[in-house]
Amino acid sequence: MMPAVAVTEAFPVTDPRCLTDVVTDVPTPGPRDLLVEVAAVSVNPIDTKMRRRAAAAVAAGEQPVLGYDAAGTVVAVGSGVVGFAVGDTVFYAGSQLRPGTNARFHAVDERIVGRAPSSIPVVDAASLPLTALTAWEALFERLGIGLDSGVASGAQNPASLLVVGGAGGVPSIMIQLARALTGLTVIATAGREESREWVTRMGAHHVLDHKKELAGQVAALQKPVADGGTGVPPVRYVFTSQSGGRSGDLAALMAPASHLCLTDDPESFELGAFKRKSISVHWESMFTKVIFGDGDAGDATVDPASQGRILDRIADLVDAGRIVPTTGETLVGMNAESLVAAHRDLEAGHVTGKIVVRV
Structure with missing residues (x-):
């Protein structure tokens, strides 16, 4: 048996009973599974959404x-595992199906597991997987930006990327990836001075x-320098997890x-606003590959194993000092109170970076 934190009753987040300490069975790993002793987790907006949907x-x-x-340590492996061994330190973003x-x-x-970066504490490694995978897939698979080149297929260079809500978890990684692996001018939005300082530290040009x-x-940024602007290139790429009411x-x-x-589910969003300019609108969900990548109903082009490869690339970038973890706050104790x-x-909003909970 092992301790875990579960939803046992449908309460709002203001009620401490919205999550509960429980005791449950230690999972038995399947043929391709790793059994990981968890050292730290980070909390994402999808966690709060799934809690509300658990009624x-x-x-x-x-x-x-x-x-x-x-992030944690492998303590057992399934009979068909080929890439990992007991004792490996790993990080990953999990699945909505388990x-x-x-x-x-x-x-x-x-x-869908990567080897954790060796240059940072395991607590910081836990801040990275879901946001790094989402940012990577959004940049290089949805928006079609050329990896390691800054050149997008069919697009004229130079170009700018606008990241809306730049201090959030995914935007914090996206800014860094765009700076490290593309030639784009990166523009981010921020609502507080703390957030402005954060996105500047992540690498935003403006x-x-x-x-x-x-x-x-x-438009003011795009004015020539002689006219008081900075002459930034056209905004050919936009990423947002806060799209509601922003169409126009x-x-x-x-x-x-x-x-x-987009990554959110906006209640107020007018797709028709983008027709006149022939703007392409994409949605990114990091769980698509896990949900649809296996079985006869899956799309053969959706490869769950690509997420393990992306995480390995992220770990290499961290160890090379090209991107940094985005831990904003660390809570101690893997229990209901901390979560x-x-x-x-x-x-409540206004979170800068990622909230990490360590054992």
């Missing part, structure tokens, strides 16, 4: 264990006021035939 499972008598990001990482031990498919209309600020503003600042990538505090902070 039906709880009503059916289930006690869902949440959590995705994890129990979560908010537990002492966790079983995970080896294909920072816009997140609370104000963005199109006018971009984003369409106005984007270049014709450009690309927009409730993390959920509460995330739902």
Whole structure:
């Protein structure tokens, strides 16, 4: 048996009973699974969303264990595992199809696991997987930006990337990846002075006021230097996890035939705003490959193992000093009290970087 944190009743985040300490069975690894002793997890907006959606499972008598990001040590391997051994330090983002990482031990498919960076503490490694995978896939698979070149297929260079809400978890990694692996000018938005300092440290060339209309600020940047601007290239790529109510503003600042990538589920978003400029709109979900990459119903082009390879590349970039972990706050104790505090902070907004919970 092992300790874990689960949803046992449907309570709002303001109620400390929204997550509960439980005792459950240690998972038995399948043929391609690693059994990981979890050292740290980080908490993402998807965790809070899944907690709110757990009411039906709880009503059916289930006690869902949440959590995705994890870093820890392999303590057992399945009979078909080829890439890892007991004792390896790993990091990964898990799956929506299996129990979560908010537990002492966790079983995970080896294909979506990477070797943790050797140059940083395991706590910081836990801040990286989900956000790094999302940022990587959004940049290089959805937006079509050329890896290691800055050249996008069919696009005219130079170009700018706008990252909306730059101090968040995914944007913090995206800014760094764009600086390390592309030639794009990176523009980020921030609403507080703390956030402005953070995105500048992540590598943004320019920072816009997140609370104000963005199109006018971009236009001011694009003015020639002689006219008081900076002459930044056209915005051909935009990433946002905060798209609600921004359709017109984003369409106005984007270049014709450009690309927009979303990760959120906006209640107010007008796709028609992008038609006049022939702007392509993409959605990125990091779990698509895990959900649809296997079996007859899966798309053969969706390869779960690519996520393990991406994480290995991320680890190499960290160890080379080209990107840094994005830990913003560390909580101690893998228990309901710590995780409730993390959920509460995330739902309140204004979180800079990632919240990590260590054992």
